[in-house]
Amino acid sequence: MHPAFSVVFFTTATGAGYGLLALLGVLAGQGFVPPDFWLGLVGMGLALGLISAGLLSSAGHLGRPERAWRAFSQWHSSWLSREGLASVATFVPAGLFAVGWVFLGRTNGWVAVAGLLAAVGAVATVCTTGMIYASLKPIAQWHSRFTLPGYLIFSAMSGSVLLNALLQAFALGSTIVLAGCVLLTLLGWGWKLANWRYNDRLEIPTNANTATGLAGGTVRSLEWPHTEENYLLKEMGFRIARKHKARLRQITQLLAFALPVSLLIAAFGLPWPYAAVLSALATSAQFAGMLVERWLFFAEAKHTVTLYYGR
Amino acid sequence: MTCLPAHTDKKLGLVIDLDTCVGCQACVTACKEWNTGGHMAPLTDIDPYGGDADGVWFNRVHSYEHLTEMGGRTVNFPRSCLHCETPACVTVCPTGASYKRASDGIVLVDEDKCIGCKLCSWACPYGAREFDTDVGVMKKCTLCVDRIYNDNLAEEDRVPACVAACPTSARHFGDLGDPASAISQLVAERGGVDLMPELGYQPTNKYLPPRAHTQRAVSVPAPPLEPVRAEGGFLGWVDRMLSH
Numbered sequence: 001m002h003p004a005f006s007v008v009f010f011t012t013a014t015g016a017g018y019g020l021l022a023l024l025g026v027l028a029g030q031g032f033v034p035p036d037f038w039l040g041l042v043g044m045g046l047a048l049g050l051i052s053a054g055l056l057s058s059a060g061h062l063g064r065p066e067r068a069w070r071a072f073s074q075w076h077s078s079w080l081s082r083e084g085l086a087s088v089a090t091f092v093p094a095g096l097f098a099v100g101w102v103f104l105g106r107t108n109g110w111v112a113v114a115g116l117l118a119a120v121g122a123v124a125t126v127c128t129t130g131m132i133y134a135s136l137k138p139i140a141q142w143h144s145r146f147t148l149p150g151y152l153i154f155s156a157m158s159g160s161v162l163l164n165a166l167l168q169a170f171a172l173g174s175t176i177v178l179a180g181c182v183l184l185t186l187l188g189w190g191w192k193l194a195n196w197r198y199n200d201r202l203e204i205p206t207n208a209n210t211a212t213g214l215a216g217g218t219v220r221s222l223e224w225p226h227t228e229e230n231y232l233l234k235e236m237g238f239r240i241a242r243k244h245k246a247r248l249r250q251i252t253q254l255l256a257f258a259l260p261v262s263l264l265i266a267a268f269g270l271p272w273p274y275a276a277v278l279s280a281l282a283t284s285a286q287f288a289g290m291l292v293e294r295w296l297f298f299a300e301a302k303h304t305v306t307l308y309y310g311r
Numbered sequence: 312m313t314c315l316p317a318h319t320d321k322k323l324g325l326v327i328d329l330d331t332c333v334g335c336q337a338c339v340t341a342c343k344e345w346n347t348g349g350h351m352a353p354l355t356d357i358d359p360y361g362g363d364a365d366g367v368w369f370n371r372v373h374s375y376e377h378l379t380e381m382g383g384r385t386v387n388f389p390r391s392c393l394h395c396e397t398p399a400c401v402t403v404c405p406t407g408a409s410y411k412r413a414s415d416g417i418v419l420v421d422e423d424k425c426i427g428c429k430l431c432s433w434a435c436p437y438g439a440r441e442f443d444t445d446v447g448v449m450k451k452c453t454l455c456v457d458r459i460y461n462d463n464l465a466e467e468d469r470v471p472a473c474v475a476a477c478p479t480s481a482r483h484f485g486d487l488g489d490p491a492s493a494i495s496q497l498v499a500e501r502g503g504v505d506l507m508p509e510l511g512y513q514p515t516n517k518y519l520p521p522r523a524h525t526q527r528a529v530s531v532p533a534p535p536l537e538p539v540r541a542e543g544g545f546l547g548w549v550d551r552m553l554s555h
């Protein structure tokens with residue numbers, strides 16, 4: 001599948017944004033994070049900023065973005081429509097929570113409820129994003145039990161690493177949050193390795209024989225219907241990543257998992273501002289690594305239409 | 312509405328005979344010619360005379376070599392929308408632009424509602440949908456919905472353009488939901504198959520596999536090539552004279 005940058009950035013940015021929003025909604029709403037004005041402003045600004053930038057980026061992927069409002073109508077059958085609704089609906093409790101926590105300095109009553117609702121909305125939105133990919137049968141690498149939990153784990157992982165960097169920057173770092181980040185990053189690393197292992201051993205029942213209805217023997221493409229690449233090949237016949245698969249997987253592991261884990265573990269024993277600097281570096285490395293991971297998620301996925309082209 | 316109809320009154324579709332298709336591309340050009348002025352018009356071409364031509368087509372004919380222990384053969388393979396009974400391209404659509412008609416089962420796109428998210432083309436395993444980068448919406452085969460019900464055409468012309476154009480009658484059109492229809496009987500008689508049945512899209516269109524190999528063709532041209540016997544008869548005498 002063609003890794004359109006708008007979609008790669010959208011899923012990575014909203015994953016981190018919703019992860020941070022959910023954690024802030026629960027932790028700050030329950031009083032585990034103090035109602036500090038600047039901490040709240042930067043924290044909610046980051047969460048909602050990442051979500052908004054991601055959503056705008058995904059709208060840029062549309063052929064007719066001015067009609068995007070129509071996407072809210074088919075929630076009864078379409079995961080993309082559900083994603084649109086969930087993402088917009090989440091802004092309501094998130095906005096109320098931001099006002100209550102940041103501007104009114106409250107962490108109880110309706111602010112706590114809004115925080116919990118924002119967290120529920122964030123988790124629901126990430127689920128819908130995961131289901132868009134997991135529900136597509138023609139792409140075996142996506143239509144697997146790894147996809148939905150993967151989106152949730154990576155969202156929690158990048159959100160927690162972001163939360164840690166935020167708290168460390170305001171000298172409010174805690175060993176519990178730090179330990180949580182390390183564990184979630186290790187979980188993400190393990191999940192990604194297991195997913196790659198599964199994909200590499202995937203035995204797909206669909207082949208050139210079932211695609212053409214020609215039973216038995218081998219079916220070899222002699223001639224394409226067209227001389228140049230068409231929409232199908234540009235959108236679904238992307239092959240560059242398969243050539244550089246091993247190298248790109250190494251880069252993903254280094255930037256998204258190994259480096260952040262090392263930096264976060266190093267931050268355990270260090271005072272402010274050193275721990276804050278390491279936490280910020282871990283966040284940046286992980287975001288870059290997750291962009292590579294998401295690029296590979298698309299580029300390694302093989303659509304059944306490529307069978308018709310002998311690819 | 313992107314929810315699928317529980318039942319369609321008819322299951323209009325195509326049956327394509329891979330035994331008689333000669334790969335002449337007449338159906339491809341007839342489709343393009345009709346539909347670039349039809350329901351989903353235009354079928355945009357980008358840089359048609361340049362070195363990087365691209366464009367929207369609803370019907371594409373591939374050529375394959377099918378090699379079995381009986382030998383090899385070339386199979387020409389027209390590929391277009393199969394108007395599936397459970398088309399995921401419809402249910403994934405977030406806007407309701409994609410729909411399956413309850414009356415005849417035809418899968419269509421309402422171009423005025425399409426936002427060009429391309430998700431339907433990802434959901435189609437057969438590559439039936441092609442994005443028009445110029446207009447910014449998705450396009451697909453309409454089963455010539457503007458021909459088959461068109462009272463302005465003579466009755467024999469009320470078939471999809473690809474079917475009308477086929478010089479070898481490799482393409483058939485009809486109601487596959489009616490077991491008594493000529494097209495359903497053809498499928499039963501020739502053992503018509505679904506493409507990628509394991510994915511569960513339940514395509515309406517069927518493909519008739521090439522007929523089994525025979526040995527007949529091998530022996531036919533042999534006798535004329537056998538050497539004329541040198542002894543006896545008029546031809547023997549001619550052979551001896553010419554051999555000197």
